[in-house]
Amino acid sequence: MGLGDKIKHGAEEATGKGKEATGKATGDESLQTEGRADQSEAKVKQAGDKVKDAASNAKDAFKK
Numbered sequence: 001m002g003l004g005d006k007i008k009h010g011a012e013e014a015t016g017k018g019k020e021a022t023g024k025a026t027g028d029e030s031l032q033t034e035g036r037a038d039q040s041e042a043k044v045k046q047a048g049d050k051v052k053d054a055a056s057n058a059k060d061a062f063k064k
Helices: 003-026 029-063
Strands: none
Touching: 003 029
């Protein structure tokens, strides 16, 4: 998995946290929900990154 994707997914999670915090501060439940959804989506993508990294590492181990 590319470093760029990992950075992008981390930024998506941070954006979600920002939306959630802004929603809490302004009382906007819709924005809070959107922020939580963004965070969840980013975490799923990050989990996928970890699985791909683990698969790549396992493949490399068998080559040795």
